[in-house]
Amino acid sequence: MTTKSLTFPRLFPRPKADTGIWSWIGTVDHKRIGTLYGITAFIWFIVGGIEALLLRVQLARPENDFLDPEAFNQLFTMHGTTMVFLVVMPLSAAFFNWLIPLQIGARDVAFPRLNAFSFWVFLLGSLLLNVSWITGDAPNGGWFGYAPNSSTTFNPGIGMTYWVVGLNILGVASIAAGLNFIVTILNMRAPGMTMFKLPIFTWMTLITSVLIVLAMPVLAVAGIQLLSDRVYGTYFFDSLGGGDPVLWQNIFWLFGHPEVYILILPAMGIVSEVLPTFARKPLFGYPFVVFAGAAIAFMGWFVWAHHMFTVGLGPAANSAFAISTMLIAVPTGVKIFNWLGTLWRGNIRLNTPMLFSISFIAMFTIGGLSGVMHASPPTDAQQQDTYFVVAHFHYVLVGGALLGIFSGIYFWWPKFTGWFLNEKLGLTNWALMLIGFNFTFGPMHWLGMDGMPRRIYTYAEDMGWETSNLFSTIGSMLLGLGILVFIINVFYSKMNKKMASADPWDGRTLEWSVPSPPPPHDFDEIPQVKYRDDFWFKKHPETIAQYYHDEHDDQDQAVPSGAQFDGDDEAVAVPAVAENKSNGHGHGGIHLPDMSYYPFVLSVGITIFGAGFLTNTYVIAAGVPFFLWGLLGWSMEPVNDPE
Amino acid sequence: MTQAATTGYQDPIENTSTGLSSRKLMMWAFLASDVMFFGTFIATYLVYRGKSLVGPYPSEILDIPVTSVSTFVLLMSSLAMVLALHYLKNGEKNKATLWILAVVVLGTVFMGFQVVEFRLFAQEGLTPRTNLFGTTFFILTGIHGAHVTIGVIWMAFLAYGSHKGTLRSDNSMDLEIAGLYWHFVDIVWIVIFTVIYLISAADGPPPGAETILH
Numbered sequence: 031m032t033t034k035s036l037t038f039p040r041l042f043p044r045p046k047a048d049t050g051i052w053s054w055i056g057t058v059d060h061k062r063i064g065t066l067y068g069i070t071a072f073i074w075f076i077v078g079g080i081e082a083l084l085l086r087v088q089l090a091r092p093e094n095d096f097l098d099p100e101a102f103n104q105l106f107t108m109h110g111t112t113m114v115f116l117v118v119m120p121l122s123a124a125f126f127n128w129l130i131p132l133q134i135g136a137r138d139v140a141f142p143r144l145n146a147f148s149f150w151v152f153l154l155g156s157l158l159l160n161v162s163w164i165t166g167d168a169p170n171g172g173w174f175g176y177a178p179n180s181s182t183t184f185n186p187g188i189g190m191t192y193w194v195v196g197l198n199i200l201g202v203a204s205i206a207a208g209l210n211f212i213v214t215i216l217n218m219r220a221p222g223m224t225m226f227k228l229p230i231f232t233w234m235t236l237i238t239s240v241l242i243v244l245a246m247p248v249l250a251v252a253g254i255q256l257l258s259d260r261v262y263g264t265y266f267f268d269s270l271g272g273g274d275p276v277l278w279q280n281i282f283w284l285f286g287h288p289e290v291y292i293l294i295l296p297a298m299g300i301v302s303e304v305l306p307t308f309a310r311k312p313l314f315g316y317p318f319v320v321f322a323g324a325a326i327a328f329m330g331w332f333v334w335a336h337h338m339f340t341v342g343l344g345p346a347a348n349s350a351f352a353i354s355t356m357l358i359a360v361p362t363g364v365k366i367f368n369w370l371g372t373l374w375r376g377n378i379r380l381n382t383p384m385l386f387s388i389s390f391i392a393m394f395t396i397g398g399l400s401g402v403m404h405a406s407p408p409t410d411a412q413q414q415d416t417y418f419v420v421a422h423f424h425y426v427l428v429g430g431a432l433l434g435i436f437s438g439i440y441f442w443w444p445k446f447t448g449w450f451l452n453e454k455l456g457l458t459n460w461a462l463m464l465i466g467f468n469f470t471f472g473p474m475h476w477l478g479m480d481g482m483p484r485r486i487y488t489y490a491e492d493m494g495w496e497t498s499n500l501f502s503t504i505g506s507m508l509l510g511l512g513i514l515v516f517i518i519n520v521f522y523s524k525m526n527k528k529m530a531s532a533d534p535w536d537g538r539t540l541e542w543s544v545p546s547p548p549p550p551h552d553f554d555e556i557p558q559v560k561y562r563d564d565f566w567f568k569k570h571p572e573t574i575a576q577y578y579h580d581e582h583d584d585q586d587q588a589v590p591s592g593a594q595f596d597g598d599d600e601a602v603a604v605p606a607v608a609e610n611k612s613n614g615h616g617h618g619g620i621h622l623p624d625m626s627y628y629p630f631v632l633s634v635g636i637t638i639f640g641a642g643f644l645t646n647t648y649v650i651a652a653g654v655p656f657f658l659w660g661l662l663g664w665s666m667e668p669v670n671d672p673e
Numbered sequence: 674m675t676q677a678a679t680t681g682y683q684d685p686i687e688n689t690s691t692g693l694s695s696r697k698l699m700m701w702a703f704l705a706s707d708v709m710f711f712g713t714f715i716a717t718y719l720v721y722r723g724k725s726l727v728g729p730y731p732s733e734i735l736d737i738p739v740t741s742v743s744t745f746v747l748l749m750s751s752l753a754m755v756l757a758l759h760y761l762k763n764g765e766k767n768k769a770t771l772w773i774l775a776v777v778v779l780g781t782v783f784m785g786f787q788v789v790e791f792r793l794f795a796q797e798g799l800t801p802r803t804n805l806f807g808t809t810f811f812i813l814t815g816i817h818g819a820h821v822t823i824g825v826i827w828m829a830f831l832a833y834g835s836h837k838g839t840l841r842s843d844n845s846m847d848l849e850i851a852g853l854y855w856h857f858v859d860i861v862w863i864v865i866f867t868v869i870y871l872i873s874a875a876d877g878p879p880p881g882a883e884t885i886l887h
Contacts (some may be wrong), residue, residue: 036830036839140695205706217689243702247710254812255717264808266717272805273724281713322810374790596790 038666042657043624056625058142058329059550063149066125070153071120072468076513078112081105083510088392090503092491102487103170104189110173111193114293115200116156118431122296123148125438126211126235128446132541132548133135133229135220135557140213140370142403142623143664144206150633152201159196160635165524169193172485174286175256177267177278182260188644191260195640198253201246202636208242211235220540222559226320229563230313233320234299237327238292245500249542252281261643276341283334291330293427294394295323297434298365301387304441305369307535308384309376312577315368322361322368329358338448339407340414351561355405364396382456389464393429399423400475418478424471436516444530446624452526455519461532462512467504475497538566551620614653623669632660702849704857707820711861715861715868718809723876731876735869736790742865743786744866747821747830750779751859754852764842773832773848776855780825787818806876810869817865820858827851828866 045056057063075175085105088097099104127145139145162168167187171180180190201389215236216226228236255266256278265271267278306313313319335343335351355415369391378384400422404410411417436459442450489495533542543565544552561567567574635656642650683696689695711772757772791811794800801811840847 036834036837079818107687141699145722209699209702209706212702216691217693217695217698218803219690242705247706249714251710251717254816258801258808258812262801264812265805266808272724273721273808274724276722277717281717284713429718 034301036666038663040663042627044667044671045627051059052627053625053631056627058128058136058138058146058623058625058629059447060145060184061548061550063145065123066149067127067152069253069603070126070156071117071124072623073569074112074116077122078109078117079513081109081112083506085109085479086485086503086506088277091500092489092493092496094095096487097487099487101487104168104190105304106485107169107172107189107193108163109195111159111169112375113427114173115197115287116159116433118293119204119428120152120436122293123207125206125296125300125435125570126239129541130232130235131218132445132544132552133232133539134215134218134223134443135540135553135559137552137556137620138452138623139210139212140218140408141565142669143209143629144210147629147633148203148207148210150630151206151636152200154197154633154637155640156200158199158641159192162192162196165191167190168259175278175284176282177259177275178269179253180256180260180278181268185296191257191644194253194257195262196642198250199251199637199640203241203252205579206262208239208246211239212243212624215239220557220559222476223564225563226317227559227564230316230319231296231299231539234302235294237323238299239294241288241295241327241330245285245292248281248285249289252278252285253391259644276338279338279341279375280334283337284331286337287328287334288327290426291326292424293435294520295326297390297431297438298335300441301369301390302365303539304383304387305372307371307441307537308379308381308387310374310379310536311376312538312566314371314374315346318364320367321469322364324360326358329354329361330413333358336405336410339404339410343665352407353403356402358403359398359402359513366377366395366398366654381440382451382453383437383441383458384431385457386440389460390430390433390437393425393464393467395432395511397425397429398428399471400425401510413478415483416478417474417482417484420484421471421478423472424467424474428467428471433463433467436460437516439538441535444534444543444544445548447540448530449523450530451519452523452528455515456524457464462508462515464512466505466508466510466512471504471505471506472511473501477502479598479653533569535564536569538563540565543568544597551622621670626664626667626673628660628664628667630660631656632664635660694846696846697719697821697853700853701873704853707857707861709812709879711864714809714813715864718813718868720792721805721809721872723879725806725879727798727804728878729794729797729799729803729806729868730773730878731806731873733877734797735874737784737870740866740870744862745781745789745860746779747783747788747862750776750783751777751856756851758848759883760846761840761845761848762842766838766841769840769848770832773828776834777825777828780821780828780855784818784821787814787821808871813865813869817858817861820861824851824858826857828855828864 044396045052047053047056054062054066057066083182084097085102088102106637127139130136150459159169165188167189169175169189170187171185171190171193175190175193178184180194215232218490219228255264258264259266259268259273267273267275296327302313302319331637332354335347339351358518373388388518395414396655400418404413404422438480440451440456443449463637480495480498482493489499530546534546535542540557540559541548543557557564561574563576567578635658638653638656639650640653641647642653689698690696737813752777753772757769760772794807799807799810801807809880828851830838831851834847
């Protein structure tokens with residue numbers, strides 16, 4: 031089709047290279063972007079981990095002077111911010127990028143350039159946030175940035191401004207990625223793959239993306255308001271002008287509680303893929319897992335004030351939020367039974383990814399139960415701001431999200447790279463992490479019950495907290511050692527490659543049907559999907575009768591027994607042949623989107639623009655040309671240049 | 674779905690599992706996100722309504738007749754938008770261009786009203802740093818104004834495209850998506866107009882405000 035369109039003059043030719051730096055800056059391949067996300071987030075994971083270890087060293091013994099109070103404040107603020115926004119979210123994004131197109135039988139995401147844009151904004155935003163270390167004035171008001179402690183009155187340094195600008199830039203990246211995955215999952219499914227045949231990880235990604243798209247703007251508003259207070263002297267959270275610091279808490283936690291489900295739901299999706307594979311059974315109660323995930327996402331919007339039980343909202347509000355918080359444990363509990371049901375009478379293979387997933391169930395259950403404890407306002411009043419809460423959320427975020435992510439890393443690594451991670455080192459990695467984790471955060475329950483407050487940089491000798499704190503610090507070193515073993519494993523396995531086949535685990539979903547690592551175009555032919563876990567049933571047709579009964583003789587009408595069939599047999603008769611495979615250039619004639627440098631240019635513009643709020647208006651102005659160049663160039667650039 | 678889904682890359686953008694254009698679905702999802710964005714600002718405004726410690730208070734400064742005119746102008750731009758899309762789909766190029774230009778002009782007039790209003794308020798002593806009303810008013814209407822401005826620039830490009838013939842009935846989706854955005858920004862203004870101008874217009878000083886300060 032040759033049609034006229036507006037064009038924008040190019041300063042540089044459109045990147046075409048397959049290797050070298052430009053191949054990465056210009057890439058729009060979801061697999062490469064996933065790799066970039068993974069590597070960047072892992073580097074931040076090491077940074078955030080070192081921050082945590084420094085905190086633990088300081089707390090190892092009473093009256094320690096390893097860190098001064100200011101450094102301690104900066105470290106715990108940046109540890110929390112880094113782990114939430116620069117580690118768990120982007121590590122999940124790495125899995126979204128790698129897996130979603132492969133799982134739904136697509137060749138890329140719906141908007142490949144937007145996908146690249148998300149990554150570059152994330153990278154530059156995370157760098158900007160951490161530039162604050164160089165200024166010597168890193169954010170120090172906690173990852174929740176409570177007003178009025180975050181105001182210029184009580185926090186005159188530039189640290190919290192870095193925090194708020196950094197988070198707003200990262201929010202742009204998250205929203206763009208969330209929109210992209212919503213559209214990709216709804217619109218790019220392979221023929222026959224109806225919503226209830228989606229792999230469960232894809233479902234959790236969809237739910238997470240909806241949460242991201244709805245929750246991040248709330249954080250953006252909180253950020254804009256705080257920035258405006260700090261830079262322009264408005265009164266949003268300033269009680270001298272009538273503002274109410276509690277509004278910050280309301281807005282922040284209205285974002286913050288959906289955010290914890292943004293962190294955990296992808297890990298739940300990973301575990302829900304790993305368990306069926308190594309139990310060699312379909313996921314038990316698939317629709318329940320889907321609806322429980324959706325219920326969590328919905329109810330997650332009505333529980334935020336349980337972070338604020340001690341603020342004094344009154345008995346009516348506290349009771350309402352206590353009830354909703356206890357209720358949200360129900361769909362979460364449903365999932366735990368689904369996982370147990372999946373394992374029940376399964377033909378279980380215990381290897382590294384499986385052990386991580388099983389540990390996830392156990393640790394997440396502990397974290398979930400301590401969460402239900404402080405759903406009760408009187409109990410919470412005792413636990414608020416103590417180490418008990420620290421123990422709780424590390425059990426769900428490390429014992430939950432992180433173990434789930436590690437399970438996913440070991441599980442999909444052969445798919446991503448074409449070779450296995452070493453199993454012995456993997457088991458060492460798993461054992462050290464699990465033991466170290468429990469040694470680190472288990473004693474914090476005791477410390478919290480014993481009244482040790484959070485965020486104190488040291489404590490007196492006669493408080494009786496020394497032993498538990500020492501244990502906790504030793505545990506954190508073991509945990510760190512576990513991560514070190516993982517890094518060693520990556521390099522060791524790279525040097526002693528044990529090659530993986532396309533389907534090394536006898537997998538269930540479509541990503542295992544393509545070579546490891548997948549070719550740039552992913553699928554030679556777009557697959558036809560008939561069943562949930564279609565790839566499994568294609569390999570093991572003899573098991574179809576076990577789970578499906580054909581109500582009609584017509585094979586195409588096969589209906590899963592006991593599960594709903596949404597009757598949407600759209601596009602069953604699509605010819606699955608790449609027609610122009612032999613003509614055209616590259617990738618067997620399959621047209622992939624061309625590379626583009628505009629997403630990078632636009633993200634540079636946005637970051638410079640954001641940096642302007644930290645310096646002066648000239649810098650804001652300096653961001654504008656990049657912004658316009660990126661935006662206009664991008665909007666007038668066709669996905670594929672005419673040949 | 675057609676064979677395009679199995680062969681080319683761009684094709685899945687319009688030939689999709691749901692049958693909806695991916696770009697259109699994307700805009701709807703973005704608007705959902707924007708609802709939360711405006712919703713939080715509007716909630717902030719409502720929480721702080723009547724809590725300003727010093728004047729000028731809304732009752733002393735808001736001019737409802739003038740803002741009603743600018744509201745009417747913005748609502749008419751939505752009508753122009755609908756007509757523009759209608760003519761574009763019909764292939765009536767000149768009429769389409771004209772009505773897209775009408776959107777641009779009406780949007781610009783609305784922004785003109787806002788600029789004048791902001792300046793007047795500043796002269797009368799209301800800035801974001803005066804009181805809570807100023808803080809919440811300028812941020813909420815300012816963010817909305819930014820949305821309108823982005824829309825106007827976008828429409829200007831589309832008007833140029835329509836004039837040049839690069840925006841035609843076969844790619845009218847470009848205009849339809851911009852239209853979704855435009856109508857949304859319009860609807861948000863109806864809420865803002867109601868919440869700030871109609872509901873708060875009589876708000877004076879809160880009881881005891883003067884005694885707190887003096």
